[in-house]
Amino acid sequence: MPRPALYSSSRHTRRSPPEPVETAPASTEQPAASVMEPSPNPATKPVAGTALSRRHLHALWALIALLTTLLLYSLWLHQRPAAQRITQEDIDAAVLRTLETTTPPSAAARAVEAISPSIVRVVGYGRSKNGKEEVERGIGTGVVIVDKGIILTNLHVVAGSDRIAITFHDGLETTASITGAQPENDLAVLQAHKVPDDLFAAPLRSTQDLRPGDHVVAVGFPFGIGPSASAGVVSGLQREFTSPEGKRQLSNLIQFDAAANPGNSGGPLVTLDGEVVGIVTAILNPTSARTFIGIGFAVPIENAASAVGMPPF
Numbered sequence: 198m199p200r201p202a203l204y205s206s207s208r209h210t211r212r213s214p215p216e217p218v219e220t221a222p223a224s225t226e227q228p229a230a231s232v233m234e235p236s237p238n239p240a241t242k243p244v245a246g247t248a249l250s251r252r253h254l255h256a257l258w259a260l261i262a263l264l265t266t267l268l269l270y271s272l273w274l275h276q277r278p279a280a281q282r283i284t285q286e287d288i289d290a291a292v293l294r295t296l297e298t299t300t301p302p303s304a305a306a307r308a309v310e311a312i313s314p315s316i317v318r319v320v321g322y323g324r325s326k327n328g329k330e331e332v333e334r335g336i337g338t339g340v341v342i343v344d345k346g347i348i349l350t351n352l353h354v355v356a357g358s359d360r361i362a363i364t365f366h367d368g369l370e371t372t373a374s375i376t377g378a379q380p381e382n383d384l385a386v387l388q389a390h391k392v393p394d395d396l397f398a399a400p401l402r403s404t405q406d407l408r409p410g411d412h413v414v415a416v417g418f419p420f421g422i423g424p425s426a427s428a429g430v431v432s433g434l435q436r437e438f439t440s441p442e443g444k445r446q447l448s449n450l451i452q453f454d455a456a457a458n459p460g461n462s463g464g465p466l467v468t469l470d471g472e473v474v475g476i477v478t479a480i481l482n483p484t485s486a487r488t489f490i491g492i493g494f495a496v497p498i499e500n501a502a503s504a505v506g507m508p509p510f
Contacts, residue, residue, distance in 0.1 A: 304469040305428040308414045311471025314366045315341040315399035316416055316424050319350050319373075319387070319463060321358030334358055338417035338424075338464030339387060340473060342502070344398040346389035349501050350463030351478055352378055353445075355385050366424075369393050382500045383447060383478050385463075399465060402472035404451065404497045409433055415455040415477055415493065417464030429455030438479050438494050441487075450494040451475045457493040466495040476501045 302310075316338065323334040337354030341347070348363065355361050361373045369391065377386035411431045419425055433452040439445065453466060457480050466475035475495030482490050 308469045308471045309426045312467050314397035318364040318418050320362045321355045322360040336421050337462040340465040344396045346392040348387040352383050352385040354463050367393050382496045400472045401498050404474050412469050414467045415457050417461035419458035419460040427456035453493050456489050458489050
């Protein structure tokens, strides 16, 4: 059965079309927070501006500390007392004070110190009458004039010896051979068979400017004791000497008054500069005591050097 038509009690009016709804254009700005998007928690994510301010604050404090340090250092430099200027008067006073409180070594002591490394002890040995024993025939002194172990001494110290023993300044003991002789000047040249590594040769000085009254030092082994030193002066030049037995006659000698005794033979006569001007060779004593009474003789170093076969200067 057909359904009945339904009718409205209101009048039928023509319905107008709906007005268009304007839609807002999309905004580029950040939309406001809505209830669907909660705002971030400031306790868990610091704001960028706040962090930057803290870094600037730390840098500012560091700069202030640096400037303060520089200021304090500058004040300290200005408050330091200025360095005292040393004057000539200060230097003279210091030297005078040193001279008053310190005793310097004598000129003779400095000469001995300079020549000591070149001094050697020389002993000549021979056989006893029965030929079974080795006995000491003579003891004297020598001086190294070439650092290869060439030594000057007196001929009468080593003449007729079967063995020659020498002892260097550092204690090294060895033997030596005679490589040259000059009987007219009582000189012998020895070559040591072994030498120290740091052997020192004595400096030589010409006697041309040597004068009576010049200070000299004799260094050697008197009676085997030593090395010993004695100081004196040059008493004369171009002296002559004849041995008590009349077997030796020497000329052109240096006379000196520094103490010398048996055992000094062959040792150097030294200036206060530590330079060798002669080789001690004899003492004059009219008695049979053969001890020193104030007159000694030395061969000039020019003659001694010619015994080695080399010019000394």
